[in-house]
Amino acid sequence: MPPTLSALFILGILLASGMGVGWLAHRFKLPTLTGYLAAGVGINYFAHYIGVEHESLETLRLPINDFAMALALFVLGGQFKRRTGGSHSSEQPATMIRASLTESLFTFTIVGLLCTVAMHNIKGGILLGVLAIAVAPATTLEVLHEYGAKGRATRTLKTLTALSNVWAIFAFELVILLFIAITGASNIGLSGPIWDATGSVIYGLIAGHLLILFQERLGAGNYVVPLLVVILLTIGFCELTDVPHMLAFLATGAVVANRSSFFGHITGAMEGYAKPAFVLFFVLSGSHLQFDVMIDNWLVVGLYVLGRVIGKILGTHVGFNGFKSTPKLASAKNPPIGLGLLCQAGAAIALAGYVSRYNQELSETLLAIILGSVVVFELIGPLLVKRVVISAGEVDVGHLLSRSQYSTSSSSWFKAIKRTLFATQNIIPSDPNKVFVRDIMKPSTSALRRNDSMDKILYFANHSPFNHFPVVDRENMLLGIIVLKDLSEVAYDQQIANVITAEDVISLSTEQASISAGSRLSDALALFQDFDGNTVAVVEDSATPVMCGMLERTEVINLARRFQTKASH
Structure with missing residues (x-):
């Protein structure tokens, strides 16, 4: 017993x-x-x-x-x-x-x-x-x-x-x-x-x-x-x-x-x-x-x-x-x-x-x-x-989504366990000027197409770990970002929701919510100082904004603090 x-x-x-x-x-x-x-x-x-x-x-x-x-x-x-x-x-x-x-x-x-x-x-x-x-x-x-x-x-x-x-x-x-x-x-x-x-x-x-x-x-x-x-x-x-x-x-x-x-x-x-x-x-x-x-x-x-x-x-x-x-x-x-x-x-x-x-x-x-x-x-x-x-x-639409803030797939659980058990300091360059956005972004080719319906938008939002959703054209060029909280304004109006497309509900332009992959850590910090959201899109180049990933505020801030702690010692 x-x-x-x-x-x-x-x-x-x-x-x-x-x-x-x-x-x-x-x-x-x-x-x-x-x-x-x-x-x-x-x-x-x-x-x-x-x-x-x-x-x-x-x-x-x-x-x-x-x-x-x-x-x-x-x-x-x-x-x-x-x-x-x-x-x-x-x-x-x-x-x-x-x-x-x-x-x-x-x-x-x-x-x-x-x-x-x-x-x-x-x-x-x-x-x-x-x-x-x-x-x-x-x-x-x-x-x-x-x-x-x-x-x-x-x-x-x-x-x-x-x-x-x-x-x-x-x-x-x-x-x-x-x-x-x-x-x-x-x-x-x-x-x-x-x-x-x-x-x-x-x-x-x-x-x-x-x-x-x-x-x-x-x-x-x-x-x-x-x-x-x-x-x-x-x-x-x-x-x-x-x-x-x-x-x-x-x-x-x-x-x-x-x-x-x-x-x-x-x-x-x-x-x-x-x-x-x-x-x-x-x-x-x-x-x-x-x-x-x-x-x-x-x-x-x-x-x-x-x-x-x-x-x-x-x-x-x-x-x-x-x-x-x-x-x-x-x-x-x-x-x-x-x-x-x-x-x-x-x-x-x-x-x-x-x-x-x-x-x-x-x-x-x-x-x-x-x-x-x-x-x-x-x-x-x-x-x-x-x-x-x-x-x-x-x-709000965000409260109706079944996904959590972080992905719950088996691979994400494995990565979380790996981060818990093994230190990551050794993979970070010692010089902050050598850290680029491409090194810390989350590579992603997943994005909404400009003509996607409200059903597809909500499905995408339900399976995304982020609260900002990129919208691209056929060439994968970034058109802008949809913010989760703004979906509530149109999702409950059935007449509007039936005819609206992803491009219609873009809240932030490419210039407002994206950064090039070649930007430095300091550039990312400067962007987030004036940006209210927690994620921005990463594009290959500002002149040709081909979508290549997403960057989270917490990743940037945590890495900057780590460098600051090292410098103080």
Whole structure:
């Protein structure tokens, strides 16, 4: 039997598996978090063979789940910032609240009725209707962040996700309160649900103001430690007083966003530590998916999934547009926002778990159904979030390409290993004046032809390791360079994309973005000082610009620094 592994070793295994399977998912044009979930599913089934105990996974899952949820809810809380004019009518607070309440009411009603009939249990059906309102904040945010989505639909998704969880929590506490008042079956009394909601908000308001104080007086420009202190202490206080912390972090984010200028700096600094936390969260969530539970409760789970899908899509559409039209999946002007609200995991599971304080048997039944439905929503939800923001034209083309910044062919892996194991200093001339562009460029004859269609441009971009794409004529003479970020302006307009050619979308002329192969290292440095991009084309001669390769800024700068280091010694 394999030895029991330490917690740090297990965390390393979880991160490594998530990173590897996430990369594989990206290669197949799936959200990377789908890969993280798949990695978790694999670890769950093979844990015993690699020495990972299921109890260890569960011990790690709870604190990591709390921490990742806190980060996501803090960011979503910032969506409640007051906006002064200029916003679209659909983004006005009254419109958002009306649409969110309508969506929540539709979802609650449809799911509640279907599940009540299937379960023959009014309490269970009503609570499942409430749980269906909740949306997974971490999953939704991670997909939007991965694809760099920006725009009205993205902001709407974030706001509706935050509001859905607010309504779910308040509705949950209200339903529990009514059940206690009617049946008197709980020893906790009426004060329990009331304190859950009000206590969570109070903690959040206090935490928000403490974060502002810590950041202003003790932060000294560090936007990481104060937030971590506040998050960990708030989770601790909530656990000590038996208060759910979801509303607390929404309130914390709202306070910081509205009462200070720190919110943008704090969320910007999250990138370094939030990413590994989210990877661990999704891998551990994948290990918690229970396919056997879904099969055992297939009827109720199926009705719950069906009712929630209908309620989210139809309710959101009616909330924004009334009954005058029907939602259209392919619409770019009015994307089906409800499809982006289907992710569900931690929030609903947590609420179902809280039911055990009032009715243990009912809580176990609800958890079985929610865990079964989470298998569906966590696997298809991220794909639908991606579909919504793409249909709205809010994702740059570069984020849709399956290739990474560097080539992932077997030869490129071999070269990377070779560079890692063997030093390259000896192949570089000792005199910088003897280094020419032809010595450090990446030889390439691959280029777009002037009459290539948009489909060919996107195919080329998807297989290029660069973000600048050369366009040549029949004689391989360089005509100019297409910049990746500029493709987004035309790729989403189907009418223009159908008639446009590579020559039409050239962004940089030959003079702006090329250098001759015979130029020296100093010439390349001078070019990149005034050039915004990371790569330029290399031509045989400026008079006859025949394309012969590509030159990267990093190669030039690293080589120049190496010579500078040698000279200083």
